[in-house]
Amino acid sequence: MIPDRIIEQGTLTTDGRRAAVEVRIPWYRALPASCIAGATLTVDGVAAPAESLRWRLNGRERTFADMRDDTAEWWFPLDSAVLSGDLPVPADDAEHDVAVDLTLYIPYIVIGDDEVLHIEEHDSKTMKAVTA
Secondary structure (H helix, E strand, O other), rough: OOOHOOOOOOEEEEEEOOEEEEOOOOOOOOEHHHHHHEEEEEEEEEOOOOHOOEEEOOOEEEEEHHHOOOOEEEEEEOOOEEEEEEEEOOOOOOOEEEEEEEEEEEEEEEEEEEEEEEEEEEEEEEEEOOOO
């Protein structure tokens, strides 16, 4: 697991209403979208509402529920995804504390009867926001 590289440094964007950050997979192999169980996005201690979170992978933006059964779309270790949510972050010269929690299922590591490895990773970075 590679949790310190989840958030891509310098990728915080905002339109004044929604904030977004690029994230990288904290695993050494590609995973299908169905294995991305959820995430949280927090900026300056304020969390984006769970219902507002969206995940853009390979050009498609969806909710985590939309990806639950998607085994055709894959997240590769060299590709960034974009996590966004309703957070009014100003695009000013201030530094912002950004945190992402990510929950993944690893389908090929079976740890019990019909149970696969479940990982929860966290990363935080400080960066300025730019206008989307």
